[in-house]
Amino acid sequence: MEFRYEVNGEIHTVRVEREGEGRYRVTVGDRTYAVEAHRPEHGRLHLSIEGRRCRAYVAREGARRYVAFGARPYVLEQSRGRRRARAAAHEGSLEAQMPGQVVAVLVEEGQEVEAGQTLVVLEAMKMELRVIAPTAGRVRAVFCQPGDVVERGQRLVELA
Amino acid sequence: MFSKILVANRGEIAVRVIRTCQELGIRTVAVYSEADATALHTVLADEAVLIGPPPPTESYLRGDRIVEVALETRCDAVHPGYGFLSENTDFAEAVEAAGLVFIGPPPAAIRAMGDKVTARALMAEAGVPVVPGYEGEGSLDDFLAAARDLGYPVLVKAAAGGGGKGMRVVEREADLPAAIETARREAQGAFGDPRVYLEKYLPRPRHVEFQVLADQHGNVVHLFERECSVQRRHQKIIEETPSPLLDDDLRQRMGEAAVAAARAVGYVNAGTVEFLVDEERHFYFLEMNTRLQVEHPITELVVGVDLVKAQINVAAGKPLPFSQADLHQRGHAIECRVYAEDPANNFLPATGRVLRAVEPVGPWVRVDAGVTTGDTVTHHYDPMIAKLIVWGEHRLDALRKMAWALDHYIVLGVTTNIPFLQDIVRHETFRRGEVTTDFVERHFADWRLPDEPVPDEVLIAAALADLFEATASINANGGAPTGSGDPFSPWNQADGFRVGQRV
Structure with a gap:
């Protein structure tokens, strides 16, 4: 075998x-x-x-x-033999860095944001993590709402 | 003495308290959330009562419900463990108001030390040195002005906090407003109190704490120090005693300050006075934890006192069975906190099911585990899997034993910090005992698992394990008997036979 x-x-x-x-x-x-x-x-x-x-x-x-x-x-x-294509990182999409709960979503679709602006606040085990816009842009989509339990790697917000 | 104690906690500390109660012949009641229905503490206790859904605010922090359960199950005392309600004055008062004994300090002492701002003032009054800071409740501008006076970096800390929760280091003025806002939110969430204060950030301090024990008859002793300078995100990961930093003179002065701190608030039961020690070996009161501490086992091993037993005896009104002169340090003990977290990715918590855990067993190796094979680490609670504690005849002996114990602690299924701990205990600076609280940031900031090729043994083991599993499942789907390969084994019969069932 x-x-x-x-x-x-x-x-x-x-x-x-x-x-x-x-x-x-x-x-x-x-x-x-x-x-x-x-x-x-x-x-x-x-x-x-x-x-x-x-x-x-x-x-x-x-x-x-x-x-x-x-x-x-x-x-x-x-492995099934061929190298699994790594899920190509979605351009401009921001993912949860840890599993946890969404405490606050501070932006909405269509909103203009500045680099460094906090978009989403996550909490797990009493630790708070801010998901921050890496660059200025416009919010194309929001995939979460307060109270959601998210897994690590789950998409939260997409910037255009 | 008590006949039945409710343990208002979960995980390893609930297990540890229940075990001592069992030794003393005291019955126990565990409480648990829906996430912990099969957790070890619920199985070990004589009774277990469901108190709510997984989020702590709906279960382990429901003081009202826990007191109700204690009364319904006819307990006469409540042990709060650490975290959750252990330093909650309202809870301690509610326990006493219900006619039960709170196994911990008097509510007034919890309140005095729990409010870090009050505590700092009381300590200064009692002649215990404190770190310079700003305790104002003023506007953001007042904070900015105070921080400018103290000089950056400053620490933003929760007045109701402790243990590094809600604490922020701020390097420059521009970051202070956001840090205060976040700290307030975390403090509100964790403690229900958004007040924060500033403290001067001491460069490269060491964290040395003293265990104290006081009875109801005015006796207060200290059980020496614990060095807790190996921290990540301001939370301890390795502790040891004796501290390689202290000499007899400093040890005696700090011990006396710890006893003075406890006396200043009328302290009773077990508590810990935390100090920072700067590069000139000056020490400053940091805070007092009015509860049993996570790292209490190293003191137990070196001083030879069961602190939970002492807590129960003190709460039952017994005098301390020893005086300061009777207490001595013998040998050296180290604790490593094994966490489900990824040290290569900012120590972010990892969750999932522990598929297999094998704890090390050997002379003077103690494992206080809250999570083992089959248990799930959820995002609801602290991601600690276990505390690994060793005792050695001297420091080098303890270091070697810890390295051995870490090498023999197997956890499969969730990412843990064990490989990281292995590297720390073998690090030259740690081995020399010269660790300051910035040790992890300085030496392990870009820590990664070594990028070594996978040993062939690992691939062989994987392939054979997969082969055995594949053949077992082929058999299970209607072939020859599975498992042992013994056609007469009752485990291979599928005719509904059950042990103890009438045939």
Whole structure:
């Protein structure tokens, strides 16, 4: 079986062939390893790679595969082979930098704004974050209203 | 002694208080919001009562409702934890008016210290040095004039605030009006009181606080200091004791000032007197936290006193079982606050479900966790996952143990600050104990996860995990039994058998 993972924009291909009970031949790029492994319990995966024993913790949510190995957590996106086109940043659109609640929307559609003007005020965990116009312009659209709960990356306002 | 205590809090501190109550044979009542229906504190308590929807103002800040619950469940005392209602005078008074004991200081002491403006005046009167500032309630022009006199940068702080909430550093006059406006709004939201005041911003101070404990019989002691200079956004992330800065002389003078501060407001129960220490080793009263502090465990480890137990005993009227001369510091303790946040992106809070958490276990490693496997970090509450606390025979020993413990703390599913903490405890300046409150900004402003190639082991583990999952789900969809691969295992039967069910 072949798996493809994207980490930091780079694609890694891993091929796994079963060689016997708990024994696998795993190829990463051009490197091949003899691996012993058993089905993880409570997310704990015991491996023996070329006779060297190690332990990893694994978890998955959707296409996102989490692996803790050594002293670090890693996040791998399962890739369908072609590089996923990064959602091109919408020209002039301002997004929530953190998940939270919209406290105030200080502009309306069609309004002219100056650079540095506060457009929307977000709050999460008692912290207030102002969404500020990076340049002068006109508000083309407002996508939120006070009280909305927004996710990180959600579009709030679009400037023209 | 009390027979039943209501714990008016959530997360790790509710859990910590409940555990000590269990040890003492005191029954507990937890309160929870709809977001915490399956939270650990609700499971550990003898009873748990739903008090409202997720927003704190509709649940954990509903003092009236919490007092009602305490009465309905026949509690005789209320422990407020930290945050939420812990420093709310009206709540403490309401608890007492209902004939219950508030496990904390007298309402008058909370009021005196809670209003930072009053507190500064009282401390100056008691001979405790305070940071120069402007306590006016005047117009914006008055603030601008005062700030000019103090000299920039200045701090805008909430009169009703504390812990850095609602605090703003203002570098230049042009930014002051907006900072005051934002601070007022945050203060109104967080404390229901929009008043703010100015304080001179001390360059590169150290944050050193003293734990105090006072009983109802006039005994006041301090349990030495905690150094809390590693901060981000003016909130502590690493604390340690003893402070590498203090010598015996400074320690004694600050300890005496802390006791004087507590006496000046008729303090009873556990509290913390916070000081700033400048480059010339002058110390200034910053504020007093009239409650149990987040970082109280490091004091517990080094002084050998269970502070929650002490709080309960004091509230029950018992005298302190020790005098100042009985108290000593032994070894060194460090705490790291593990947060769901992204240190590479302005420490913005992260939310989501913790798919897997594995806490480190070892000699003198303590984990006070509020969130573990399966729990969700929501935007409603503080994003702290746990406090990781270690004790060592001396500072270097404690540092090594903390580095080890961080390396063995696994959290998958939400972004945490663990890799950031790992880098801090290995940083040369921190290891030398020379940290000032601007340490994070100075040395970690552009911190990123190291851009190292992914080890092949990680890719192998990922692929095998995916392989095992794929084969398990193929089997689950009508193939051979799944899981253990044992065709006789009862876990693989799908005939509705249940343990304990009549066959």
